[in-house]
Amino acid sequence: MARPLQEVLDDDTPRLIHDGETIEFSLEPQWPLKSLEVNTGLKDTTAFDGSENFAETALIITDLTGQTIAQGIDGYGHQLIVGAQQVTIAVTNFASRPIVLWRVVLRGEPITAGEGGIVSVGTGEEERQVGDNPYVQSRGHAERLANLILTFYASARAAVELEGCVYDPDRYVGEVVNFTATRWSVFSEPHVIVRAAHDQTGAGASYTLAPVEGIPAATDYYMVGSFNYSGLSRAVAF
Amino acid sequence: MSMLEQIGEFVDDRGQLLSATDLAALRSNVALVDSLTYRRTPAFDSSSAFFDGTPGFYYGSNDGQQRWRVWKGAVRWQTGVTTLNVNGRATRSTGGSEVLTVYANGVSLGSITPTGGAFSFTPGFTGYADGEIVTIEIRITGSSWGEDGEYVIYGIYVTPITYSPSWPGVPTFAGVYSADKLNQLVEATNWLYGRMAAVPMVANLAIMHQLGPYRLNGNITAFGSPMFYGSVLRGYTEDSVTISVYLVNARTPGTRYKILLNGSLVETGPTWGVGVWDTAVVVDLSGVSVGSRAELSIFAEVVTENAAGSPEAFNYWSFAVIRSQPDYDSGVTYPYATLDATSAGDSTVSTTTLNSFLNSLSTALSNAKSRIDANSVIFGRSYAMRWPYSPRDRTANVELEQHRARPRLVRLSDRLIISGKDVKLGFGAISVPVKDGDAQYGGYVHQFEEGVIDGNVDETTIVYLESIKGLFPGTAYLGVGTVKYMAEIL
Numbered sequence: 001m002a003r004p005l006q007e008v009l010d011d012d013t014p015r016l017i018h019d020g021e022t023i024e025f026s027l028e029p030q031w032p033l034k035s036l037e038v039n040t041g042l043k044d045t046t047a048f049d050g051s052e053n054f055a056e057t058a059l060i061i062t063d064l065t066g067q068t069i070a071q072g073i074d075g076y077g078h079q080l081i082v083g084a085q086q087v088t089i090a091v092t093n094f095a096s097r098p099i100v101l102w103r104v105v106l107r108g109e110p111i112t113a114g115e116g117g118i119v120s121v122g123t124g125e126e127e128r129q130v131g132d133n134p135y136v137q138s139r140g141h142a143e144r145l146a147n148l149i150l151t152f153y154a155s156a157r158a159a160v161e162l163e164g165c166v167y168d169p170d171r172y173v174g175e176v177v178n179f180t181a182t183r184w185s186v187f188s189e190p191h192v193i194v195r196a197a198h199d200q201t202g203a204g205a206s207y208t209l210a211p212v213e214g215i216p217a218a219t220d221y222y223m224v225g226s227f228n229y230s231g232l233s234r235a236v237a238f
Numbered sequence: 239m240s241m242l243e244q245i246g247e248f249v250d251d252r253g254q255l256l257s258a259t260d261l262a263a264l265r266s267n268v269a270l271v272d273s274l275t276y277r278r279t280p281a282f283d284s285s286s287a288f289f290d291g292t293p294g295f296y297y298g299s300n301d302g303q304q305r306w307r308v309w310k311g312a313v314r315w316q317t318g319v320t321t322l323n324v325n326g327r328a329t330r331s332t333g334g335s336e337v338l339t340v341y342a343n344g345v346s347l348g349s350i351t352p353t354g355g356a357f358s359f360t361p362g363f364t365g366y367a368d369g370e371i372v373t374i375e376i377r378i379t380g381s382s383w384g385e386d387g388e389y390v391i392y393g394i395y396v397t398p399i400t401y402s403p404s405w406p407g408v409p410t411f412a413g414v415y416s417a418d419k420l421n422q423l424v425e426a427t428n429w430l431y432g433r434m435a436a437v438p439m440v441a442n443l444a445i446m447h448q449l450g451p452y453r454l455n456g457n458i459t460a461f462g463s464p465m466f467y468g469s470v471l472r473g474y475t476e477d478s479v480t481i482s483v484y485l486v487n488a489r490t491p492g493t494r495y496k497i498l499l500n501g502s503l504v505e506t507g508p509t510w511g512v513g514v515w516d517t518a519v520v521v522d523l524s525g526v527s528v529g530s531r532a533e534l535s536i537f538a539e540v541v542t543e544n545a546a547g548s549p550e551a552f553n554y555w556s557f558a559v560i561r562s563q564p565d566y567d568s569g570v571t572y573p574y575a576t577l578d579a580t581s582a583g584d585s586t587v588s589t590t591t592l593n594s595f596l597n598s599l600s601t602a603l604s605n606a607k608s609r610i611d612a613n614s615v616i617f618g619r620s621y622a623m624r625w626p627y628s629p630r631d632r633t634a635n636v637e638l639e640q641h642r643a644r645p646r647l648v649r650l651s652d653r654l655i656i657s658g659k660d661v662k663l664g665f666g667a668i669s670v671p672v673k674d675g676d677a678q679y680g681g682y683v684h685q686f687e688e689g690v691i692d693g694n695v696d697e698t699t700i701v702y703l704e705s706i707k708g709l710f711p712g713t714a715y716l717g718v719g720t721v722k723y724m725a726e727i728l
Contacts, residue, residue: 003705109702138244140259147583216584218253222415222592225251229589230413236592237255238583 005042008033009087009106016100017076017093023101024090031110032085042109048082059091060103069099121146128153147238151215160191160209167198167205179209189213241652241728242267242431245424248417256415258583261595264423265580268599271430274650274728275609276474276572277616280442281534281560284309284326284391284467286627286643287448292464293388296331296378308338308389309376312723313622314438314655315366318400322363323619324376326391326469327533328352334383341375349379352387363396371657371698371723374622392469392531394622401436405429405607408600411593423596426603431728433610433617438655438725440621442560444646444716447679450538450553452490461496461503462539465555469531472523473616476564476572479521479534484556486679487512492542493553497521498535509541520565529615534560554679558646558714575602623723641680645717645724649703649710654690657698657723661691665715666708687718696722 009029017023035042039055053071061069061076069075075095081088087106093099116132119142130149136142160179171177171193179191195208222234243263248254288295291307313322324340330352337349340359347361366372374394378387408426409419450456451463458464470479483495487510497505497519505519526532538555564570578595581587610617628639644664647654654663666685671678686708690701703709703726717724 003702005699112705114704140243140263144257144259144583151584218255222256223251224248224254224256224415224417224420226414226416227251228413229415229592231589233586233588235584235586236261236581237257238259 003031003110003112005037005107005109007105008036008108008110009104011104012102014100014102015091016098017091018098019093019096022090022092024088026086026088027104027106028086029106029108029110031112033082033087034109034111036082036087036106036108038080045082045108048080050079050081052080052082053078054080054106058104058106059089059101060105061091061099061101063095063097063099069095117142119143119146122150122154144238151238155214157210157212159194160211162207162209165205165207167202171196171205171207176212177209179211241270242427248420248424250417254417256592258581258585262580264420264427264599265577265595267424267427267431268602269575269577271427271434272575272602272606273572274431274434275606275613276574277434277439278561278563279471279473279616280440280646281466281468281470281479281562282391282393282531282621283443283624283627283643284469286443286445286464286466288458288464289449290627290639292467293390294386294459295464296383296385296387296389306378307375308378309391309394309624310374311394311622311624312371312373312657313394313396314620314723314725315363315368315370315372315396316399316436316620317368318398319366319396319620320362320364321360321397322347322374323393323395323397324350324359324391325357325393325531326389327356328390329354329388331384331387334380334387336378336380336383336387338376338389339379341373341377343373344375350376352389369655369698373722390467390469390533390535392533393619395619396622397619399436399618399620401433403429403432408604409596410600411596413589413593415592415596419596423599423603426600426607430603430606430610435728437617438620438727439647439650440623441645441647441717441721441724443624443626443643444558445556445643446558446641446682446716447486447554447556448538448642450485450493450555451540452493452550452553453543454540457539459537461498461535462537464535465495465538466534466536466557466560468534468560470521470523470534470560470562471531471615472526472528473562473613474564474572475528476570477528477562478523478565478570480559480561480563480565481519481521481536481557482516482559483507483519484514484516484558485510486514486554486677488551488553489544489549490540490542490551490553491544493538493540495519495555496537496539498533498537499523499525500532501535518559518567520567523562529613531615575605577602623725625722640718640720641682645721646714647724647726648714649712649726651726651728652702652704653727654701654703655698655723655725655727656690656701656717656721657696658717658719658721659691659694659696661717661719661721662687662689663701663706663709663715664718665713684716684718691719698723 011027033045035044038052077092079090173193175193176190178188180188190212191209192212194210198205221237245263285292337351339349340347350357350359406425409422448465456463492509494509495507578598626639626643664684664687668682670682688706691697
């Protein structure tokens with residue numbers, strides 16, 4: 001979440017800049033920045049185009065006698081490259097004498113993470129925990145993923161190891177195939193290929209299958225698109 | 239930053255399943271924008287007690303105070319605004335020839351001639367930067383005037399409110415759930431939210447402790463001593479006015495409040511003796527046209543005084559809430575939209591049910607658009623905020639006067655525009671320090687105070703309220719410090 005306008009970076013490393021010299025350095029604020037304060041006000045970091053300048057208060061610069069050096073053709077100039085979590089500053093000395101950049105103080109709106117949460121779906125003694133994922137940023141998203149995981153893992157699904165098969169280059173991991181094993185009384189039941197390997201000669205292959213009987217198919221659901229479902233009934237997905 | 243739930247873009251014929259999570263988020267967002275079209279409006283503050291300059295009491299300036307000031311505050315200019323609107327009523331002082339001059343950032347915009355009745359003053363109002371906080375002041379000017387003029391400001395606001403994106407309209411669903419239609423629902427919701435965000439929800443002054451009379455001769459008008467003058471809006475059919483009344487009475491045998499609507503007495507409080515008292519008063523607005531404002535004034539009256547020579551003390555009156563809203567205690571509410579329930583994930587539903595659900599969202603959005611269009615008094619104006627009641631120019635006794643009445647909001651959104659210097663937001667329980675056995679009501683403090691503008695330099699900034707711990711949606715909070723403008727935006 002975006003935090004209020006505040007100081008986001010305070011670097012007090014002295015940097016000597018000789019007459020006519022340009023120094024370039026990068027600083028990393030503690031948090032990613034939504035915006036950064038420049039001389040025209042707050043500006044979103046995504047909108048920086050290289051034409052911005054800091055206000056005079058951001059860069060504390062004097063000459064070696066301690067006299068303040070201002071921005072401008074008789075003082076110093078600077079250019080900025082601003083990303084979410086890195087600010088690169090190039091300062092050029094126009095003052096005709098050595099100057100020192102004493103301090104960099106930047107203000108902006110940082111972005112910090114909110115408190116994490118936990119969602120749980122299903123009931124029963126067996127439990128499967130899924131770790132944090134930085135791409136999951138809402139409760140709804142987390143619940144949707146948890147329900148999908150539950151759908152697959154709620155029932156025990158014994159893996160089927162197939163050895164000595166003829167290698168078929170058209171088979172791929174993730175493909176759903178119908179599997180028949182007469183001795184097991186399994187007749188044309190859908191299984192997903194979770195492993196496929198061929199031997200050194202390429203003549204034989206082995207596969208690992210997992211049964212997916214009972215797991216809903218995409219066609220069981222309404223889909224976004226041009227199809228007219230009038231008169232039909234489908235499920236809405238998680 | 240928006241309070242709407244984020245919904246990813248819908249895409250046609252790419253295997254995207256219609257998800258219960260997305261449908262629930264759509265429904266939640268529609269319910270939110272529908273509810274936001276009913277905006278409870280605080281009173282517009284005109285003036286307060288007699289010693290701060292109020293109708294009938296604009297006397298003397300020999301103590302360095304400025305009782306020629308009728309009103310001072312600030313308004314936020316935004317792109318598209320062309321006009322400042324000042325409404326109210328004004329009656330000249332006896333034998334006076336005064337006019338009321340309106341200043342913006344110290345520059346005169348013209349004058350209002352008191353005619354004894356209502357006035358509407360609408361000068362051009364351009365030349366400011368988008369988001370600029372402009373100081374508005376109304377002073378009594380002219381060659382001569384007395385103390386007994388009557389000037390009540392009903393509203394100060396800027397117009398028009400412009401919002402440039404085009405209304406996307408709403409879809410109708412009949413078995414096809416295409417990306418165009420679903421995305422259109424999202425766009426319509428976002429449009430309504432953005433349209434309402436163009437109108438700030440401006441704070442009004444919560445009277446935290448105004449000094450009330452303690453002797454019969456303190457009843458300086460027929461109704462007592464003035465505590466508040468301003469106006470209230472009947473923005474919706476269901477609106478009445480809720481006023482919270484709180485009294486700390488240390489010495490007076492009998493005192494009470496009186497409330498007038500458009501100059502007529504509508505409420506007389508019970509006579510309260512020594513003690514701490516509180517109540518909530520609901521003032522009926524059925525006699526006020528929907529979309530109109532009415533003058534509201536509150537007085538404190540002494541009914542019984544102490545015998546001569548007895549110890550005496552001011553009464554501390556608080557009217558922290560003066561707001562138009564339904565009379566909830568009587569079961570009145572705004573007519574929020576009725577939306578179909580969301581189907582559970584992985585459950586089978588008929589197209590009839592799904593069509594009805596999605597069409598109920600479309601209907602609610604369409605009605606919300608019509609409601610906003612029809613309610614120009616709320617969604618066509620950006621109001622000004624009055625500064626603390628004071629005849630002084632914020633140079634003396636500032637702390638005390640800020641304690642008496644501070645800008646107050648109830649958190650509804652995530653963003654607060656605030657202008658001023660050395661500003662904190664105060665919320666949570668209020669406590670009063672005790673010194674030598676006496677409660678220091680003027681020194682009340684909040685349980686939580688969060689600094690939002692540091693230092694002694696005027697600044698205007700946006701505060702993201704979600705980042706302030708404990709300031710949950712629905713929490714009331716006050717601007718503490720020198721607040722020049724305070725308003726939430728969606």
